[in-house]
Amino acid sequence: MIFLEYQINIIYFKSVMKVLVTEDFLIEESALNELKKALEKAGNTEIFAIGHTDNNNEITEINVVSWGNEFMAPAIINNLKQGDVVIHNHPSGNLTPSPPDINLASYLGNQGIGFYIINNDVSEVRFVTKSWKGEERNPIDTDKIKSILGPDGPIAKNLQGYEYRESQVEMAIEVADAFNNSKISIIEAGTGTGKTMAYLIPSIMWAINNKEKILISTNTINLQEQLLKKDIPLLKEVLDIQFNAVLVKGRNNYLCLRKAKAEESDLTIGVDENLDELMTLIQWSKITDDGSLSDLNFIPREEIWDRLKCESDTCLRVKCSFYKNCFLLKARRKASQADLLIVNHHLLFADLSLRANLNNFADLAILPPYSHIIIDEAHHIEDVSTKYFGLKTSKKGLIRILNRLWFQLRKKEAKGVLLLVSKKLNKIKDETVIPVQKTIDSLITQKNELVNLTAELFDEIAKFTDNIIKNEQNELKLRITDKIEESIDWENTVRLKSKEFINSAGIFITNLSRFHKKLDSINNKNSKIFDSNLIEIAAISKRVEEYVNSIENFMFENNTNEVKWIELKKYKKGNSVSLNTAPLKIDTILKEYLFNQFDTIIMTSATLTVNNNFDYFKDRTGISTVEKREIIARLFPSPFDFKSQVIIGIPLDIPPPTQDLFPFHIEPIITEILKISKGKAFILFTSYMLLNLLYSQIITKPELSGITMLKQGDENRHNLLKKFKKDINSVLFGTDSFWEGVDVSGEALEAVIIVRLPFRVPTEPIYEARREEIEKSGRDSFIEYTVPQAVIKFKQGFGRLIRNNTDRGSIIILDKRIQEKYYGNIFLNSLPECRTIIGTKDAVLDELRKFYYK
Known part of the structure; x- marks a missing residue:
């Protein structure tokens, strides 16, 4: 630039x-x-x-x-x-x-x-x-939108099987109105509405007419691929508008050429056990045009990519000798010339999170400037923003950073930046480097002691967590409440060890900083041979300091709008322990850094309403408290004929899912459903334990021998879906990630079995704290928070079945609470109107046979 x-x-x-x-x-x-x-x-x-x-x-x-x-x-x-x-x-x-x-x-x-x-x-x-003021904005012509999407328009003429959808046109006009009048729009577009085209067309028109970038954020790769490989290419072909759309990826996806060159040079100094993979990546860096992970034909190990990836705190920017050829900058230049920026929610909120840190303006350009945002799959806003405005500090993460200085495993050769510096110093014939060499020896000793202290601290945290929760599960989460922080055990064990760690870490950081200054002095006298090493040491020092600060804040600070918890995962080779913080309420953060900052904000999804209203979404995001902005909420129903395309079955003569005998009662029902549908089914679970139990039982059934059983966890998600679509008589047992973001149309999917209503685990720290906050104000957290969360997920699961107007199939709900509990109607009322069979399992199965065999 x-x-x-x-x-x-x-x-x-x-x-x-x-x-x-x-x-x-x-x-x-x-x-x-x-x-x-x-x-x-x-x-x-x-x-x-x-x-x-x-x-x-x-x-x-x-x-x-x-x-x-x-x-x-x-x-x-x-x-x-x-x-x-x-x-x-x-x-x-x-x-x-x-x-x-x-x-x-x-x-x-x-x-x-x-x-x-x-x-x-x-x-x-x-x-x-210099400052400049834009010209008067050119509004979007809504008549042109109607023409483009009309039955005789350019899309209809070029897209085989195109169906004119009035709701799609209405949504597109709503989006255009939001651009024209700087509105915040909340739009639920039912499956089949064609929402991506409905927001892409006005976005393109606004971007070109006003020379302003539009940012489109999605939660899933699937939707990004749909936009970039299907919808946008089609619009480029049929519209008389020239525009550019670019996928923007995060910095860590790109290889740093300076690091690759430094690694290549340092490999000549000593032996590296990762030589083959490093050399493969270094050679690839010389021929790739893209330089990102997606251009590789294999997935590098995390510890290897860490040595080569672009990082903010090791970037020299304009001072870098590879500046002109930098892969990240090439990508950013393309993005700066684009009209549409396609990102995922994680990158969007990473950008907003960086903006929230006012001291970090060196990285404000994580995304090119934009003032209009479309957030698709917007039902994830609260969860994603919670993650990015929170913090996770792990034993593994801190030790990995420290080991970048120096690390030796048993009798293998040591590695790390201090080793490389030491070997370079050995080649300098000057007595002034001897004290610096001795400092390296001291730093290595201090670093090892700090690693040991880190392990001791997190082991103490793990022991404390285990003693409090006292169960045999392999994954534990302990929320840190006032009661815990006031306990004698917490003070005399965890906090005491934390103070020892923080003091030692402070001394180490000071000594590392002093060493950096000494090495910088030597570097200036020796042709800058330590440039790369100095950058790495400074970055490591900064990150260690950030880890220490986060541990100190976790242990000794008390923020009323913050939830703190410990995560403990038990493995055969040891424990994984992390300290976690997240904002209790995200509404004020979203208001300040999202809703008040952009001219146009359009949030859309197929699942934003609960019981046909937006109250839950508005409350959780805080959008109802935004002042001096016009906020519009619209629901565009699906154009599909669910009454004729879908049958819902709810058997009642089975135990509720809270009873131990539940799995044994539903196994024969699932088996019979799969016989009737001849496979072609998703079975959606809320836990791996129940999934694995039922899978192990059902796969052995001889009457299902002609049906292929696929289970989440056996292969990656992409391969499982590929096999499922190819084998039209298969069944996929899936949990969380298969409830949404999966598009299987046609005869491959004709049944969705929902094993139990998708309530979140009630002891999850962040959800537990939020429920308590609601209860403190005298409201019902179950109805206001727990049920709506489950309804959104439930609607996503329902949405897997019908993807076009020729699809047909069944939704079987094996959780009878949907009929027998007072909150059940909220779930059913949130679905489109369908033919619903409620009764005995035999009655439900009989109706299914009629539905499939007619």
């Missing part, structure tokens, strides 16, 4: 209301005086101020938003709008933009926000990027 810089040496001030700085830069005298007062007050420290401009680009108001120190100041970027100016002083008088200045300026400049550097007496200014 090229940055245009302008140097103005002298500013002439006049005692009038408007002070002319240059022909392009006007500032009112009152605003100028405010700026001078702020600079005088700041003294020898840096400030960031926002200059608000009028229609003539004249600065009429100055607001100081951040006070830092002489060298760096945190940048406040929220609440800026196109045409504003960020004014930043350099007290030294050197107006050359620093790398953080350039990064921030580039991000803001793409949004029409200027970035100016001044000295403390405002006698000089440097324009890093």
Whole structure:
């Protein structure tokens, strides 16, 4: 990216209301005086101020938003709008933009926000990027949308089997209206509505007409592939609009050429047990155009990819000798030229999470600037945002970072950056390096001691967790409540060991930082041979410090809007232990960093309503509290004829799923259903335990010998689905990931068996804490939170069956609570109207036979 810089040496001030700085830069005298007062007050420290401009680009108001120190100041970027100016002083008088200045300026400049550097007496200014105000926006022509999607339109003429759907046109017009009027729209589009086309067409029209990027976020790879391989290519072919769409992937998906070169050079220093895989990746880096994991024909081991992947804290940016050929930057350049940015929810919320950290403006450009968002599969918003605004600290993660410094397994050769530095130092014939070599020996000893302390701390945490929960399960989760934190055992074991760890880690980080300074001095005298090593050491030091801070906060901080818990997984070779935090309520975070920041936000899914209203979604996301925004919620029902295409069966003469005999009663029912449907079925579970039990029983049934049984966990999801679609007499036993994001149309899938209603585990820490929060306010958490969560999942499972207007099949619900409990109607009322058989298992099976054999 090229940055245009302008140097103005002298500013002439006049005692009038408007002070002319240059022909392009006007500032009112009152605003100028405010700026001078702020600079005088700041003294020898840096400030960031926002200059608000009028229609003539004249600065009429100055607001100081951040006070830092002489060298760096945190940048406040929220609440800026196109045409504003960020004014930043350099007290030294050197107006050359620093790398953080350039990064921030580039991000803001793409949004029409200027970035100016001044000295403390405002006698000089440097324009890093200029502000600009966009032209009047061009609204989307809804008549053109109707024409495109009409029965005689370009899509109908080019897409075999195209069906005109009135609900699709209505949704597309709703999306267009959201763009035209900067609305927040919540849209449930039933299966078969054609929602992707309904939002793609107005998105393309807006992006081209107004030269503004549209970000489209999905939760699943399947939907991304549908957009990129099916829908977008079709629209490129049939529309008279030229546009570009790009899939944007996270930084860690890309290989770093500098690291690859450093690894190749370092391999000549000593033996590496990972030589073959490393060399394969290094050679691949020389021929690949893409440089991302998806371009590889194998999946590299995590510890190997860690050594080669792009990372924010090891990136040299414009100073890197591989800058022009950087795979990540190539991808970012393509993204910067695209009209549509396709991302997953994880990357979207990673971007929002980074924006939330105001000190981290070097990485604000994780995604190119955008001001319009479409979030498909929006029912995942709360879960994904909870994860990205939370934190997970594991023993394995911390030890892996420490081992990047130095690691030796038994009698094998040691490896790590300290070893590489040591071998390079040995080649330098200078006595001044001897003390530095001795420091390496000391650091290795300290590092090993810290690894041991880490293991001791997490072992103490595991022991404490085991003692509290006291059961034989291999996976335990212990929520840290006030009662636990006030207990003597917690104070005298876990917290005591934590203090010892934190003190030792602090000393180690200090010593590592001192070593870095000494090595940097030697590096400057020896042709910069340690450049790569210094970057790695600095990154490791920073990450270790972040781990230590997170452990300290977990152990000793008390945030009322935070849920804390310990996860313990038991394996034959040892325990996996992690400390976890997550926001109790995500609504205020979403409001601040999502709903208040973007011009247009469209959230859509086939499953947003519960009992035909959006109350649950609005409450959980906090969207109902957003002020000064027009918010629209629309439900577009599926065009399919569910009354004739679907039969729902609910047998009642079986035990509820909470009873021990439940599996043994439903096994013969499932067997008979599979005989009737001749396979062609999904069996959806909520636990692997029940799945494995029933699979082991049903697979042995001789009457099902002609039916192929597939089980989640035996192969990866993609291969299982491929086999299921190919073998039209197969059955797939699946859990969580098969309830949604799976599209199987035609005769391969004609039955979906829902073993039990998909309630989440009640002891999950984050859900338990949220239920308690609701109860504290005197509300019913089961009806307001637990049931709606299950209904959304239930609707997703139902949606697997009918994918087009010729599909037909059955939904069998083996959880009789849906009929006998007071909340059951909420589930059934949330489905389309279908023919429903409720009665004995024999009655249900008889109706199924009639349905399939007619």
